[in-house]
Amino acid sequence: MEINLIAVGTRMPAWVEEGYREYARRMPRECSLALTEIPLAQRSKSTPVARAMASEGQRMLDAVGADRRVIALDVKGAGWSTEELAAQLQAWLQDGRNLALLVGGPDGLAPACLARAEQRWSLSPLTLPHPLVRVLLAEQLYRAWTVNSGHPYHRA
DSSP states (O other): OEEEEEEEOOSOOHHHHHHHHHHHHHSOGGGEEEEEEEOOOOOOTTSOHHHHHHHHHHHHHHHHOSSOEEEEEEEEEEOOOHHHHHHHHHHHHHHOSOEEEEEOBTTBOOHHHHHHOSEEEOSOSSOOOHHHHHHHHHHHHHHHHHHHHTOTTOOO
């Protein structure tokens, strides 16, 4: 299974790229993690936020492809413990489809992205900076994989 993290935003700070790359590198071939960056739509006083979100959302959906399971990262989604995420990861692997994780821009995900999602996942009720979300997602996916494989990385 390939997990494609599709995130709005480009030109991340070096620490974000390094953190994401470190955990993505640790993922095994049978559960690889890839990143697709979607450029932020231009925003101005004359451009409605909904139009910018719709533009980003359409580009995200174009990057998803037709046969992937889509998970939207959304504050209104389900919050999972590490063990629950490990169970989700195992179920996704058994499903056999590749996975797309959608992370919206500063205004969130477009309604079309939320409609396409089979599940909604909330990392926290806190508002997290989008660069940090990339690193956090990569680390938590790696941690879930280690739980499932009996690797000693996760010690809870």
